[in-house]
Amino acid sequence: MEYVIKKDIISILRKALSLLKQEDAVALDELSNHSIHDASIFQDENSISIAIVIYSLAKIVHRSKSNPEYWEEVCKKIESDLEEARFFLEKDQEDTYKEKIKDLLKSIGKVDDKLKLYIEDVFYKAKIVKGGKLYEHGVSMGRAAELLGISQWELMSYVGKTKIIDRYKEDVVPVNLRIGYAKKIFGV
Secondary structure, X not given: OOHHHHHHHHHHHHHHHHHHHHOOHHHHHHHHHHHHHHHHHHOOHHHHHHHHHHHHHHHHHHHHOOOOOOHHHHHXXXXXXXXXXXXXXXXXXXXXXXXXXXXXXXXXXXXXXXHXXXXXXXXXXXXXXXXXXXXHOOOOHHHHHHHHOOOHHHHXXXXXXXXXXXXXXXXXXXXXXXXXXXXXXXXX
16 A cells, blocks of 8 residues: 555544544545545545445444434444554554454444445445546546446446536537547648
8 A cells, every 4th residue: 555545544544533433424424535535546445445434434423313322332343443443554554454444344234234234325325426526536437436346337327417527518628629629630
């Protein structure tokens, strides 16, 4: 893992722990968007996985307000997994860090049966939303889908429902001008 990415993930894990203790779902969601920046530049699976984990935590924190009885126990386990993941990454034990991230995902998924289905849906939606963010940062749709393990169709369906493409219409050169430019380059 590149030093810049590792340093950023450690910072994200520290912030996530603090925000989790504050139960700040909005700030956790913003934090997951931050990690997409590294993912779009380096197309790094570690940045993508941490973005999905943090986004999922944001959704769970939001849901915990409507079902607080399970939250305290689950929160302790999640905090422990986050701290251990940070510790192992700081000690350059990347394989153990990745195992802790897997443990964290399992902890999130084991909350209860109803929540397990919700978590699976959150992970699925998180991949699609973060794929849209990667696409918005300039990563091709095919590459974003490949990095996140989703189909291009799923990603296209999501992007088509957003305003991502509309933001760039002003920058698009009309087809007839592009064809004229190409003809001029090739002397046609």
